[in-house]
Amino acid sequence: MRQGRVDIGQRSETVHRANLSAIVRGLHERGPLSRSDLVALTGLTRSAIRALVCELVDAGMVIEEPALRLGTPGRPSPIARANPRRALVLGIEIMVDSIAAAIVGLGGVTLAESRLERPRGSLSPDRVVADITELTESLLRRVPAPPIGIGVAVAGVVRRSDGLVWAAPNLGWVEVALGDRLARALALEVPISIANDADMGLLAEHRRGAAIGVNDVLYISGEVGVGGGAIIGGHALTGVAGYGGEIGHMPVNPGGKSCRCGSSGCWETEVGEGALLTLAGLPPDSGREGVEAVLRDAAAGDPRSAAALDHVGRWLGIGLAGLVNVLNPQLVILGAMHGRIHAAVRPVMEGELDRRALRAPRDSVHVVPATLGVGAPARGAAELAFEPLLADPAAFFGSAAFSTQLASA
Amino acid sequence: MRQGRVDIGQRSETVHRANLSAIVRGLHERGPLSRSDLVALTGLTRSAIRALVCELVDAGMVIEEPALRLGTPGRPSPIARANPRRALVLGIEIMVDSIAAAIVGLGGVTLAESRLERPRGSLSPDRVVADITELTESLLRRVPAPPIGIGVAVAGVVRRSDGLVWAAPNLGWVEVALGDRLARALALEVPISIANDADMGLLAEHRRGAAIGVNDVLYISGEVGVGGGAIIGGHALTGVAGYGGEIGHMPVNPGGKSCRCGSSGCWETEVGEGALLTLAGLPPDSGREGVEAVLRDAAAGDPRSAAALDHVGRWLGIGLAGLVNVLNPQLVILGAMHGRIHAAVRPVMEGELDRRALRAPRDSVHVVPATLGVGAPARGAAELAFEPLLADPAAFFGSAAFSTQLASA
DNA sequence: TAAGTTTGCAAGAGAGGAACACAAACGTTG
């Protein structure tokens, strides 16, 4: 045999696990569903759904509620909903000027959250790990059980397999073994998944925001750097090591300004926050307030601010055209800074996009601002932490987070 | 329920179909495997493999041969191989200067093939459909059964769902309903799948060429235009309508030369065949011979040819850096013209790539020329045509292509 | 009260797993 094992064979047990997964995932992603909804969703028979739902109810993952009377004929179908208290995860985001954590229950309910604003440049790995430990401990005191998983979104290039942050230029990090360090500091015996902040922002928008049900999405998230993520054909575009999506360092103007990454003419040098602020005559580190000022001044008629927005909008369109031609998404979501300036730059951006994107891909794409705003990466990280449970709920039947509550209920 | 059916439930029948698929796909993609290889591949038990293989043998899809004596201890295991005569497909490629067709049997054996060279510009849809009909009829006379599927690779932007060629600038086509036209002309009652030539070249390299077993691959195929395809995380990157991979029209030099597509500074204007030939002082339409001449002259010391290759190599590196940062592939395959110039441009291309690709993605990527050469798109198209059979062999048990041969055997 | 929809239960069918006996080839050993 030329290669190792690739496609594992299926067995009856696989079927059962896949069906449990389909139900739990359906309830988590779509909210409460009646049994007959589940029949329609899965294509299984009523008997099978009944058995599966009962199994999940016994395991505490699903709560069945009496049927609602909806005015439709026929016997009412009991409503199944995910039990948000049965499985909790911790979602964390490490951004350039703040750190946030949230406890999210199965079904997507945020049970507790907290954020620490931090001045830029003060985010050494030691400090961040200490801050996260503190945040987490205070949050966990407010909920009655430990999480089943931890997800971390960090503004840097991350290797998914072991949580190594290869580089996070805006945090000043190089090769930080964040996964190991957090595991030691938090001392929670649960898996920690670390991923790029843009990938997690996209996951949040895909599950809970502007991209629900859209299987070909591109997400741009510009703050200090410009990051991005994509879901194409329903699959996250993470690349071989999870390093993908560094769209900020796509060369769009190779003779242009030199970039922190050592190259020149990277997209980020034209559409990043620093570019906008500098062009508008503000200090490049004036952050979110600076961007708001530019928008305000441009609206008030200041030509320099308007020209800065025009420049960014034009290059936004140029870069998007390339990405649209390569990836052919159905939807482009602009997050963070680019979401805020979307309305102001839309005409010039779309003009450039129309001119440069091939007609066929252009016809099918819409560009919209993100809907989730601040905290999206943490929500996405929480979704990432739920993934093992959603993929195989049966593996979590034993580890009842709330065994006492379940027993007394 | 907020949306329609997405994730179909699994049933025992699904398991059986999936396992049959795993075996047929394994034999098709990897070649003959012993029963014990299949046990290792799938993780199923000997009993299950035995039953599944016997079922496939009865259906004629698999031939079992006596064990080979390999000098290894233990009882020899019978070898199962795909029966190349049980299921045939027709793979067709429509390129800018030739049309080719091949009959491929299960397992990937080419049973017959033929190519028509055509001067550029003489490829109207009518003419192409007529040529294909003629090619196909003559090929089919040489094999004893009709194909179970037809795959077509065409150098243009294609909508997969219905085989509409939205645009094929190098053929001069606009909105050609190639799927419908071929279905009428060929009058074979089998599915016709139409796809982009670069996507099919990549599929061929992934199944039979330089990318076997590599799940994150980027493929560049430059002839008149520059096309590309990618497989990321094992999934083909086709985008929402199958329009993805138009990497030739990624803006890399927005103030640069104007492009046929209406934009300016597209990658294709810097690294396309026309750019190389023009820079070398040859007519832009001197085609493959022109490229060979440039390579020859540069090797002989002609400075103008060397400078042309340098230019193309440099911009190849620039564009690849962007794609590598965005997609994080493990392997980049240069096909067609770029495969031929690979050796000549490698140092300058890799220098630019080193300078511009982020370190993490760059560390994991290798750039190599394609191994399949001319005819790769047709082979990929044949693989595409096999896909329904590989995904569910049981669905083809009834339609025995060779029922008479099977009966007499 | 009739029609329509859904639940609940028991029997049935499909598929792979586990265990045992047996077979074939290799290498060692007397």
Added chain:
DNA sequence: CAACGTTTGTGTTCCTCTCTTGCAAACTTA
């Protein structure tokens, strides 16, 4: 050089798991 044990693999039977089928009962609306 032949007999032996070891290793690897086949063939068969019985078992278990899981979903489907079919029927009766429950519930709501019109």
